[in-house]
Amino acid sequence: MSEQLRLYSYWRSSAAYRVRIGLNLKGLHYETLPVHLVRDGGEQHQPDYVAMNPQQLVPTLMHGVRVIRQSLAILEYLDEAWPSPRLLPMTARDRARVRSLAQLVACDIHPLNNLRVLRYFEHTWRVPQSERDDWVKHWIAEGFIAMEALLEGDPATGTYCHGQTPGLADCCLIPQVFNARRFGVDMAAFPTIARIEKACLELPAFSEARPDKQPDAQLQAV
Structure with a gap:
């Protein structure tokens, strides 16, 4: 192609x-x-x-x-x-796990702190900046509590979200960690996520993105 x-x-x-x-x-x-x-x-x-x-x-x-x-x-x-x-693993079971982790970020966390949502809060409802920031931090933290439990408690988690090769779930997780840090979420509460972030950002594919x-x-x- x-x-x-x-x-x-x-x-x-x-x-x-x-x-x-x-x-x-x-x-x-x-x-x-x-x-x-x-x-x-x-x-x-x-x-x-x-x-x-x-x-x-x-x-x-x-x-x-x-x-x-x-x-x-x-x-x-x-x-x-x-x-x-590959971004997705070979077996159906493993692909389902990776997709569920990716969708936790892309479908559950991210839409609640998307720019268009925050701009609606600002321009239509006149929500103060501090309250908008609290909204973002709350929903990222709620999602990360679940993500941390799913990653930490599963033997399929390796250096990356799934095994020793970065894939679809890592593609979704690392940008959300960027947002978390930008809005002041305490990442000390999520050591597995922070460990995976560190491993990913050591790779040129992630650092250059x-x-x-x-x-x-x-x-x-x-």
């Missing part, structure tokens, strides 16, 4: 961060097309982008003329299109 890969991304989007990690783990070259989620009301609301992604969210991956939306769908697409190295390493990071005011 030689068609060009283009990722519509925002440097601080944790969903885009997931996909950047996955692309890096696969060793795939891709072009980053920044979409500023705040400037001028949010570039994701511009007609050209809406026509491509009616949800008005990032990331969006273009593979040639194909358009793939939703970070988990993109990551599984990458795993099917480029099977090695960090928000501060992105081409649009230095151009952003927020």
Whole structure:
């Protein structure tokens, strides 16, 4: 598959961060097309982008003329299109475990502290900044309590979320830890998560995907 890969991304989007990690783990070259989620009301609301992604969210991956939306769908697409190295394990049982860990982050934690939710709190309900921050910290901590228990108590957990190879669950977890630290969540309460984060960030695929390493990071005011 030689068609060009283009990722519509925002440097601080944790969903885009997931996909950047996955692309890096696969060793795939891709072009980053920044979409500023705040400037001028949010570039994701511009007609050209809406026509491509009616949800008005990032990331969006273009593979040639194909358009793939939703970070988990993109990551599984990458795993099917480029099977090695794998993001999902070989057996159905292990794939179910990894997907459940990934979805704990992507479906249960992340939507509650997504930018559009926080902006609704701010602009529609006039929720003060301190209360918005408390909301984010609460729901990240609630999710991490469950994640920590699932990781710490399972022999399938290794250096990474599942065994000795980073995969789909790690792609989702590490960006959420970035958000947790950004909002002041005490990571000392989650030693297994913190250990996995450290191991992941020692790998170039993860460190190069960090928000501060992105081409649009230095151009952003927020």
